[in-house]
Amino acid sequence: MQRISAVSEMTAWSREKQRQGETIGLVPTMGYLHEGHLTLIRRAKEKCNRVVVSIFVNPLQFGANEDFAEYPRDLSRDENLAAREGADVIFAPLVKGMYPQGFHSSVEVEKLTDRLCGQARPGHFRGVATVVAKLFNIVGPDQAFFGQKDAQQLAVIRRMVADLNMPLTIVGVPTVREPDGLAMSSRNVYLTPEQRQAAPVLVRSLREARELIGQGERDAAKIGGFIRQRITREPLAVIDYVEIVDNDFLQPVDKLAGTCLIALAVRFGNTRLIDNMVVEV
């Protein structure tokens, strides 16, 4: 496996492989790889001849009071993990390589981005869409792999790709969970032991909501209220949002119908965790 940090070198590598008729899968990450990322890499290996894992903690998607500086980083550990899964390239550009002086462009996806995490994190999804568009142009992948855990991010990227006619396929991959159900996240390392023990309340509340829906409940307000009540019982958990929306445009629904997304964000101290469940009724 090779590590590439220069943008031009990354593009040249991809062009050469594609000239040889090989397909390229891209797994965009912010590093500090966990089992969720490794599942994305495995999926990419299955579907493409070559796999590029990008590792870039993107300053554009962090708010002024967010954890950009503290976000966990360990590139040599990431390299070992990615190599073991058979990745061909770790693309780890520098911030000044991605955003040189004079950088002034951005990609914006409206409507899908002002709700859910977009409400607490203004500008976040503009930063995500912009860096992902850049990575797509630099690497030129045939397919790119994203976790369903970041459901809003996945919806925004699917929308961007469709709207701007980007020439690749987006593959969503189911959330990978710890044995107790907690969704894997690089931010889980921030949790104190007590918070870590409390955190599975997110997935439990979603699973219990699924049972309720299985029993026939379709009223979004009732299902949302049920989830809020379950989470509020956990003293360390502070709800940021619990929302039930359609899966394409992330607009609130009154009654569950078709494919819906139940999405939630909950704070444990300073750590904000998200989880979600797609429901087909």
Added chain:
Amino acid sequence: MQRISAVSEMTAWSREKQRQGETIGLVPTMGYLHEGHLTLIRRAKEKCNRVVVSIFVNPLQFGANEDFAEYPRDLSRDENLAAREGADVIFAPLVKGMYPQGFHSSVEVEKLTDRLCGQARPGHFRGVATVVAKLFNIVGPDQAFFGQKDAQQLAVIRRMVADLNMPLTIVGVPTVREPDGLAMSSRNVYLTPEQRQAAPVLVRSLREARELIGQGERDAAKIGGFIRQRITREPLAVIDYVEIVDNDFLQPVDKLAGTCLIALAVRFGNTRLIDNMVVEV
């Protein structure tokens, strides 16, 4: 020459040509082709194996009170002209093919877009950047050709391509002029005979400014004042702006140095004409 209107068919055509090792030049236009466009097509023919001319009057780049509905259109005339120059494809998508229901994405280039034409036309360059990004993704050209006459558009597109790492080369082509110097523009057809006679005051004032600079004048305020005075003498002309800016970021300069752009917009009745001159000192 073939006419393609479906987005997917355009992409398939390009992929097939590129698989055969051919290069593609794209000439994005809003149609109603004139000698300026034909010069772009000729340039593209010289530099690429295949030439695609897109014809799309892009609603996103017109303001509410602008001339989207009245913008001159004549597709069969355009087809004849493009075919005669050896274009391979006219890509003429429908508005609903480019912006289907649910379209919510855009590309924004900041700083370069709030001045000059961007001031009188808020949202214009966002519409331009968005449609051009889409055309680049749909056609996948190796090179794209734009006229220097729309100097701000050219600067915005160069910035977008650099910032978002779009994998193609932008070629700027010098402005083509009528015998009396008026820059070719599809909007020239709007002019009354009297306005048409008065319109070359734009290029004359730029040429006289160049003489002044040749004599050693470097003070931007003096040069701008000189041009304004020359244009104001023409009773049918109403100045929108006369600006002297750096050629990369379009920021005003006090003293001419390096590569500067003298750009102007002038109204004749309801018709707004633009022209510019790049000056190297």
